[in-house]
Structure formats: C-alpha cells, structure tokens
Amino acid sequence: MKIVALVGSLRKESFNLQLANYMKERYKDSFSIEIADIKSLPYFDQDEELNPPEVVKGFKESIANADGILIVTPEYNWSVPGVLKNALDWTSRVEKVFIGKPVMVVGATPGAMGTIRAQLHLRDILSSPGIQAKLLPPGNNEVLINFAAQKFDAETGQLIDEATIKFLDEKVNNFIQFIEEVKGSSI
Amino acid sequence: MKIVALVGSLRKESFNLQLANYMKERYKDSFSIEIADIKSLPYFDQDEELNPPEVVKGFKESIANADGILIVTPEYNWSVPGVLKNALDWTSRVEKVFIGKPVMVVGATPGAMGTIRAQLHLRDILSSPGIQAKLLPPGNNEVLINFAAQKFDAETGQLIDEATIKFLDEKVNNFIQFIEEVKGSSI
Amino acid sequence: MKIVALVGSLRKESFNLQLANYMKERYKDSFSIEIADIKSLPYFDQDEELNPPEVVKGFKESIANADGILIVTPEYNWSVPGVLKNALDWTSRVEKVFIGKPVMVVGATPGAMGTIRAQLHLRDILSSPGIQAKLLPPGNNEVLINFAAQKFDAETGQLIDEATIKFLDEKVNNFIQFIEEVKGSSI
Amino acid sequence: MKIVALVGSLRKESFNLQLANYMKERYKDSFSIEIADIKSLPYFDQDEELNPPEVVKGFKESIANADGILIVTPEYNWSVPGVLKNALDWTSRVEKVFIGKPVMVVGATPGAMGTIRAQLHLRDILSSPGIQAKLLPPGNNEVLINFAAQKFDAETGQLIDEATIKFLDEKVNNFIQFIEEVKGSSI
Numbered sequence: 001m002k003i004v005a006l007v008g009s010l011r012k013e014s015f016n017l018q019l020a021n022y023m024k025e026r027y028k029d030s031f032s033i034e035i036a037d038i039k040s041l042p043y044f045d046q047d048e049e050l051n052p053p054e055v056v057k058g059f060k061e062s063i064a065n066a067d068g069i070l071i072v073t074p075e076y077n078w079s080v081p082g083v084l085k086n087a088l089d090w091t092s093r094v095e096k097v098f099i100g101k102p103v104m105v106v107g108a109t110p111g112a113m114g115t116i117r118a119q120l121h122l123r124d125i126l127s128s129p130g131i132q133a134k135l136l137p138p139g140n141n142e143v144l145i146n147f148a149a150q151k152f153d154a155e156t157g158q159l160i161d162e163a164t165i166k167f168l169d170e171k172v173n174n175f176i177q178f179i180e181e182v183k184g185s186s187i
Numbered sequence: 188m189k190i191v192a193l194v195g196s197l198r199k200e201s202f203n204l205q206l207a208n209y210m211k212e213r214y215k216d217s218f219s220i221e222i223a224d225i226k227s228l229p230y231f232d233q234d235e236e237l238n239p240p241e242v243v244k245g246f247k248e249s250i251a252n253a254d255g256i257l258i259v260t261p262e263y264n265w266s267v268p269g270v271l272k273n274a275l276d277w278t279s280r281v282e283k284v285f286i287g288k289p290v291m292v293v294g295a296t297p298g299a300m301g302t303i304r305a306q307l308h309l310r311d312i313l314s315s316p317g318i319q320a321k322l323l324p325p326g327n328n329e330v331l332i333n334f335a336a337q338k339f340d341a342e343t344g345q346l347i348d349e350a351t352i353k354f355l356d357e358k359v360n361n362f363i364q365f366i367e368e369v370k371g372s373s374i
Numbered sequence: 375m376k377i378v379a380l381v382g383s384l385r386k387e388s389f390n391l392q393l394a395n396y397m398k399e400r401y402k403d404s405f406s407i408e409i410a411d412i413k414s415l416p417y418f419d420q421d422e423e424l425n426p427p428e429v430v431k432g433f434k435e436s437i438a439n440a441d442g443i444l445i446v447t448p449e450y451n452w453s454v455p456g457v458l459k460n461a462l463d464w465t466s467r468v469e470k471v472f473i474g475k476p477v478m479v480v481g482a483t484p485g486a487m488g489t490i491r492a493q494l495h496l497r498d499i500l501s502s503p504g505i506q507a508k509l510l511p512p513g514n515n516e517v518l519i520n521f522a523a524q525k526f527d528a529e530t531g532q533l534i535d536e537a538t539i540k541f542l543d544e545k546v547n548n549f550i551q552f553i554e555e556v557k558g559s560s561i
Numbered sequence: 562m563k564i565v566a567l568v569g570s571l572r573k574e575s576f577n578l579q580l581a582n583y584m585k586e587r588y589k590d591s592f593s594i595e596i597a598d599i600k601s602l603p604y605f606d607q608d609e610e611l612n613p614p615e616v617v618k619g620f621k622e623s624i625a626n627a628d629g630i631l632i633v634t635p636e637y638n639w640s641v642p643g644v645l646k647n648a649l650d651w652t653s654r655v656e657k658v659f660i661g662k663p664v665m666v667v668g669a670t671p672g673a674m675g676t677i678r679a680q681l682h683l684r685d686i687l688s689s690p691g692i693q694a695k696l697l698p699p700g701n702n703e704v705l706i707n708f709a710a711q712k713f714d715a716e717t718g719q720l721i722d723e724a725t726i727k728f729l730d731e732k733v734n735n736f737i738q739f740i741e742e743v744k745g746s747s748i
Contacts, residue, residue: 011233043226043270044263046198076231078315079266079308082273083230089263099513112707116677120498121266121308127497128265132513139473139506146673181559286700299520303490307685314684319700326660326693333486372742385607413604417644418637420572450605450650452689453640453682457604460643495640495682502639 001031001179004066008073008084008118010039015108015148018157020072023106026165027172033070036062036087044089056090060097068102068179069133074109075118085125092130102182103133104175106143106168108152114144134182141171188218188366191253195260195271195305197226202295202335205344207259210293213352214359220257223249223274231276243277247284255289255366256320261296262305272312279317289369290320291362293330293355295339301331321369328358375405375553378440382447382458382492384413389482389522392531394446397480400539401546407444410436410461418463430464434471442476442553443507448483449492459499466504476556477507478549480517480542482526488518508556515545562592562740565627569634569645569679571600576669576709579718581633584667587726588733594631597623597648605650617651621658629663629740630694635670636679646686653691663743664694665736667704667729669713675705695743702732 005024009016017035024033040055042048052060063069073080091098105122107115119142126133145151151161159165192211196203204222211220227242229235239247250256260267278285292309294302306329313320332338338348346352379398383390391409398407414429416422426434437443447454465472479496481489493516500507519525525535533539566585570577578596585594601616603609613621624630634641652659666683668676680703687694706712712722720726 009233010230014233039230043197043273044268046196046201076272076276077279077317078311079272081231082269082271082276084269085263085266085272086230086269089269092264113674113677116674117311117681120678120681121311123497123501124265124304124308124494127512129513130264132511134511137506137508138501139503185555185559300487300490303487304494307491307494310684310688311681314699316700319698321698324693324695325688326690368746372746383607384604388607417571417600417647418642420570420575450646451653451691452685453646455605456643456645456647456650458643459637459640459646460604463637463643466638491685495685498639498678498682504638 001067001176002065003031003033003068003070004062005033005035005070005072006038006084006087007035008081010083013157014074015110015152016072016074018152019106019108019145019159020070021157022159023070023172030172030176031067034062038083038087041087041090044086046093049093052090059087060091060095063091063101064095064097066101068104068175071103071105071122073105073107073115073118073122075107075115078117079121080118088125088131092128096130096132099132100182101133102136102175102179104136104171106145108145108148110147110149112146114146116144119144136175136178141174143168143171188254188363189252190218190220190255190257191249192220192222192257192259193225193271193274194222195268197270200344201261202297202339203259203261205339206293206295206332206346207257208344209346210257210359217359217363218254221249225270225274228274228277231273233280236280239277246274247278247282250278250288251282251284253288255291255362258290258292258309260292260294260302260305260309262294262302265304266308267305275312275318283317283319286319287369288320289323289362289366291323291358293332295332295335297334297336299333301333303331306331323362323365328361330355330358375441375550376439377405377407377442377444378436379407379409379444379446380412380458380461381409382455384457387531388448389484389526390446390448392526393480393482393519393533394444395531396533397444397546404546404550405441408436412457412461415461415464418460420467423467426464433461434465434469437465437475438469438471440475442478442549445477445479445496447479447481447489447492447496449481449489452491453495454492462499462505466502470504470506473506474556475507476510476549476553478510480519482519482522484521484523486520488520490518493518510549510552515548517542517545562628562737563626564592564594564629564631565623566594566596566631566633567599567645567648568596569642571644574718575635576671576713577633577635579713580667580669580706580720581631582718583720584631584733591733591737592628595623599644599648602648602651605647607654610654613651620648621652621656624652624662625656625658627662629665629736632664632666632683634666634668634676634679634683636668636676639678640682641679649686649692653689657691657693660693661743662694663697663736663740665697665732667706669706669709671708671710673707675707677705680705697736697739702735704729704732
C-alpha cells in the first residue's frame with residue numbers, strides 16, 4: 001500500500017514533519033509513506049494548468065498513483081498553511097487527481113487546541129468539487145495532537161506519548177480499513 | 188490614504204486582478220492602491236521568520252505602512268488560494284503587521300456563488316490572534332461578484348455592470364469611513 | 375426503503391416543505407418519506423436525556439429505524455434553523471441514533487446563494503462524534519436551490535423548473551446507491 | 562450598563578449557567594446582567610414574525626434595550642445549541658434588534674477544546690445581515706473555558722480557577738471599553 005504524505009510545515013524540526021517520519025517508520029509493515037516535496041511547487045497559476053511545470057506533473061502523478069493520502073498539518077492563523085493549500089490547488093484542476101482518493105488528516109501543535117480550526121477548513125476544502133477526496137470520517141477519527149513539545153522527544157524527534165501512540169495506532173488501522181473499503185466502492 | 192491590495196489569482200486576465208485595477212482607477216481620488224507582488228514571496232518557513240528574505244521584509248513594511256488593506260480573492264476549492272494564505276502567514280509572525288489594520292474583502296468569480304465560501308474562511312483567518320485585522324463588518328458589506336464573465340468587458344477588462352458598480356461605490360464608501368473610525372479607536 | 379425527512383422551516387408555504395413534499399411524491403417508487411414533526415420536540419435539556427419525553431423517544435426511534443435521512447433546510451442567519459439543530463441535538467446523546475445513517479442534504483431559498491452557508495455548518499454538525507452521519511459526499515451532490523420563487527409554482531407548490539428536477543433526480547439516484555453502499559460498509 | 566445574557570444550556574447545573582451567574586455577581590459594579598429566558602420562546606416561525614407571541618416581543622425588547630449582549634454557550638455537536646440559535650433567529654427578522662449591538666461570547670465545557678467550534682459557527686451567525694452584531698474581536702478576546710469540572714466548585718457553582726478569573730477580568734474589561742466605543746461609532 002502506497003501512501004503519499006503532504007506536510008504543511010517547512011520548519012526543519014517541525015512536529016508535523018516528525019510525526020510524518022514517525023508514522024513512516026512505525027507503520028512500514030502496513031504501507032510505505034513518501035513525503036511529497038510540496039515546497040518545490042510553484043504557486044498555482046491558472047494560465048499554466050494545461051501544461052504545468054514538470055515538478056507539478058510529477059507531484060500530480062504521485063498523488064494519482066497513491067492508494068491513500070496522509071495530510072499532516074499545523075494550524076496557521078486558524079487555517080491550513082499556504083504551501084499546503086497551494087499543493088491542493090494544483091491537484092484540483094484539469095486532471096483532478098484527488099477525486100475518490102482516501103485521505104487521513106493528522107495535526108500536531110505546541111498549543112492547546114490541536115489544529116482543530118485548520119482541520120475544519122481542510123475538511124471543507126477536501127469536500128469541494130475539484131478535490132472530492134474520500135475523507136476518513138472525522139467524528140471518531142480525529143488526530144489532534146496538542147502540547148506537542150511534551151509528546152515528542154526533543155532530541156530524537158520521536159513521538160513518545162504512549163496514549164497518543166495507542167490512539168494513533170487505532171486511527172491508522174481505521175484508515176487502512178477505509179482504503180480497502182473505498183477500493184470496493186462505486187460512489 | 189494608502190491602500191495595499193492582495194490579489195489571490197495569478198492568471199493574467201484574472202477577473203480579480205481586473206477588479207483590483209478597476210478599483211485603483213475608479214477610487215483614485217479617495218486613495219491610492221498598490222498591488223502587492225505576493226507571488227514573489229517564498230513559502231512561509233518558521234525557521235526564517237526572525238530574519239526573512241528581503242522581499243518578505245519589504246512586503247511586511249508595505250502592509251505596516253498602509254492605511255488599509257484590500258483583499259481581492261477568487262475561491263479555490265471552497266477556500267482562499269494558497270498564494271494568498273501564504274502572504275497572510277508571513278504577516279502573522281514576529282512583527283504582526285496586520286493587527287488593527289482595516290481590511291475590506293471583495294471577490295469575483297465566473298460561477299454563481301460569488302466566492303462566498305472563500306470569504307467565510309478568510310474571515311476566520313483575519314480574526315486569528317496573529318492577524319487580528321479590523322474587518323469591515325460583513326453583514327452589510329459583502330462584495331461577491333458572481334457571473335463575472337458577464338460583468339467585466341472581455342476586451343478592456345473594465346467592470347461594466349452598473350448595479351455592481353453602484354454597489355461597490357457604496358461599500359468602498361463604507362470602507363473609507365471605517366478606516367477613519369478605526370484610526371480613532373483604541374480596541 | 376424508508377426515509378425520514380427533517381424540514382427546517384415551519385412556515386406553512388415554506389419552499390423547503392414544498393420540496394420535501396415534492397420529493398415524497400416524485401420518488402415514491404424508490405422510497406417512502408415520512409416528514410418528522412420536529413416542532414413538537416421540546417428544547418434539548420441534558421437533565422432529561424436519560425429519560426426524555428415520549429415525543430423525543432418516538433422521534434429518535436423513527437430515525438433509528440430509517441434507511442436514510444433527508445434534511446431539507448433553509449438558511450437562517452448563515453446557519454441552520456434552531457428547530458432543526460435542536461432535533462439533531464436530541465439524536466446525539468445516550469442512544470446516538472444518527473451514527474452511520476446515510477444522510478442527504480437539500481435546501482431552497484428565495485435568495486441567490488442557495489443555503490450554501492447553512493449547508494457548510496450542517497456538514498460540520500453531521501460529522502461530529504455524537505452524530506457521525508454518513509453524508510452523501512457534497513462535492514458533486516450539493517442541492518442548492520436558489521431563486522425558489524421562480525422554481526416552484528406559487529399555486530400548487532410543485533417544483534416546476536426542469537433543470538432543477540433533472541439535477542435532483544440524479545442526486546437522489548446517487549443517494550439511493552449511497553444507502554445501499556453504506557449498508558455493506560463496516561467503517 | 563445593562564447586559565442581557567443568552568445561556569445556551571438548559572441543564573440546571575450547567576457550567577455555562579454557573580458562569581453567567583458568576584459574571585453577574587463579580588461584575589455587578591460595572592453592569593447588571595439579566596439572563597433571558599430563551600427556553601420560553603416558541604420555535605421561530607416566519608408566519609408569525611410580523612406579530613409574534615408576547616414572550617417573543619418581550620425578549621426582543623430586552624435585547625433592543627440592552628447596552629450589550631453576553632452569549633454564554635456550550636458546544637453541542639460542533640455548533641451552538643438549537644435553543645440559542647432559535648432565540649437568535651427571532652431577533653433577526655422584522656425589527657432586527659441585534660444590529661450594531663456589542664456582543665461578547667464565552668463558553669465552558671468539561672472537554673479539552675473549550676467550545677471552539679461552537680464559537681466559530683456563532684461568529685458566522687452574528688455577522689450575518691439579519692443580526693450584524695458588533696462582536697468583541699475574537700483574536701485576543703476568546704473565552705474558551707475547558708476542563709470546566711476542575712475550574713468550577715462542584716458545591717457552590719463558583720468559578721474558582723484563578724488564572725481563568727484573571728483572564729476573564731481582562732476580557733470583560735475589554736468588553737466594557739468596546740461597548741463605550743461602539744456607542745460613539747457610526748459604522
């Protein structure tokens with residue numbers, strides 16, 4: 001099973017990047033995770049959508065070929081980072097590579113509120129006609145990691161909070177089932 | 188009165204760019220509009236926020252020096268474009284140049300719904316602690332230009348729909364009053 | 375197939391009530407529609423949730439026994455009406471009768487924007503842990519009937535706009551498929 | 562200074578009701594708080610808006626005569642309770658008694674997320690054309706009381722968390738200033 005991860009933070013020691021890397025290692029027997037290089041994408045420009053730069057083509061192909069997408073996002077100003085929204089915008093035009101694609105959303109933050117507002121916006125975005133992702137239902141599957149500085153090891157970047165790891169295991173398991181189910185679905 | 192405009196679309200014949208240029212000309216006796224070059228900004232990276240590239244510094248200074256900000260935005264996937272969100276993200280860190288700044292939001296789209304969902308997201312973003320703009324109250328001041336292909340002249344790029352122009356005049360007048368009022372306000 | 379409809383407007387000649395009645399008649403070969411009497415419910419009170427009034431028990435049973443739910447809602451103040459939200463609140467506690475239930479949302483309004491903001495709020499609500507409905511994916515299935523006074527016959531209350539009827543037929547067909555699929559799903 | 566409070570929970574030992582009562586006592590030298598009896602209001606019915614029941618008339622008058630409104634709300638299913646939305650719906654028609662009225666929003670919850678999603682919805686609602694409240698700007702003034710069972714005394718119902726009390730004092734002070742400012746404002 002091939003998962004492509006979109007990570008919304010560019011900071012080298014980003015908790016969200018650490019989370020993506022942690023998941024890549026922990027769940028490697030279930031799926032591979034390739035972290036897309038979304039910062040190499042130019043800004044979306046409708047004048048270029050029919051024949052976009054090669055880097056955009058490659059990115060869209062990797063989405064198209066993935067069994068599922070993992071979005072790992074901080075919250076910037078009560079929404080998703082611009083770099084993440086920009087990557088999603090490229091996928092939504094001409095060949096709409098997200099349509100029907102299973103998506104799981106996770107987020108980590110040093111603050112108390114766990115990226116809750118970013119995830120609300122992101123769910124709107126993922127539901128729109130140009131994207132139409134199959135989102136793992138949020139009600140029982142939200143991953144909102146707050147107080148991240150206490151839950152990740154400052155030296156190794158590993159997630160070390162046992163309750164969070166157990167919770168994440170369950171939700172990832174739900175995501176794997178969800179991917180299987182979406183494959184068999186027609187709507 | 189100096190207004191800086193952020194335009195969310197990079198397309199050369201963008202209705203939103205046409206709208207910004209139209210407003211620059213039509214209201215030149217009331218204020219100047221400088222369209223910020225937001226596509227020249229790199230992606231926000233927290234590792235660089237303390238000493239960002241010169242282009243970011245210049246952009247933040249132009250916001251800091253403006254009497255008001257005009258955001259002219261299309262709707263991409265039920266939210267604002269990545270390039271616009273990215274520009275806002277830079278303004279929200281270290282020197283938070285949007286705090287207390289009067290902001291007016293307008294949007295144009297070929298579709299029926301007039302960028303309504305993008306504007307809902309944008310209002311959340313503009314209310315967040317890192318931005319804290321003073322938003323022209325939306326209830327009676329929303330500018331949602333739908334069916335833009337019928338309202339702009341295809342050759343000249345001029346807004347030609349009389350009802351829309353009259354409506355826009357009123358809302359711009361409200362914005363000018365609002366800027367004056369915010370100047371005298373302490374909260 | 376048994377569908378329970380929740381209608382958000384109490385006005386006798388409400389376009390949304392007309393729409394529910396129209397759908398009841400038009401699709402009677404595919405499913406029955408029972409319009410729930412949500413205005414007979416008291417306000418949700420947590421002190422009564424363990425042993426609610428009989429009218430609440432009956433309402434929750436009808437939801438529990440339905441194959442799917444149709445929500446027909448106007449937009450009041452950029453959100454759903456209080457009477458509709460109150461009905462949903464009762465369903466979300468103790469026996470959470472909406473969990474996994476297939477839901478379709480439609481809305482009609484005399485205005486231009488087709489209840490778009492009410493439907494955004496409603497999707498958040500339906501995704502929450504106490505409700506966890508299975509929502510017909512919105513991207514390609516939104517039913518936003520604007521300018522309703524031109525699309526319904528003032529005397530008979532029938533939907534008479536052919537394009538809208540055709541569109542509605544397609545979306546109802548998607549909903550029927552969706553109900554079948556949800557039945558076979560485990561997540 | 563006269564404040565009318567709308568409390569979204571009907572539970573007798575509601576943390577939100579306790580919070581309203583606490584604020585009534587603590588700030589009695591700055592303003593009086595009258596808690597509106599919103600559960601006595603019938604459901605909004607457009608057929609009755611021109612000549613609503615006496616209880617609705619009385620409620621609307623109390624809003625119209627208030628210097629400011631305090632909304633004290635739990636979060637039900639990621640939004641505001643139906644009973645609160647219904648009260649707001651009555652105020653938004655015919656005589657739109659909320660227009661220009663200063664509003665402060667506070668919320669308490671036993672959970673971790675402090676009614677954050679309810680407050681996002683509420684801000685949309687309060688911005689709509691029928692309501693057009695003057696909302697105390699949220700960026701620096703949000704009152705999200707999480708883990709309420711630890712912050713209120715179970716026997717007396719008093720708020721006893723010192724950090725929360727200090728924070729609330731500051732925000733109430735901002736609200737008082739805001740009310741004064743709105744009085745002098747024309748837009």
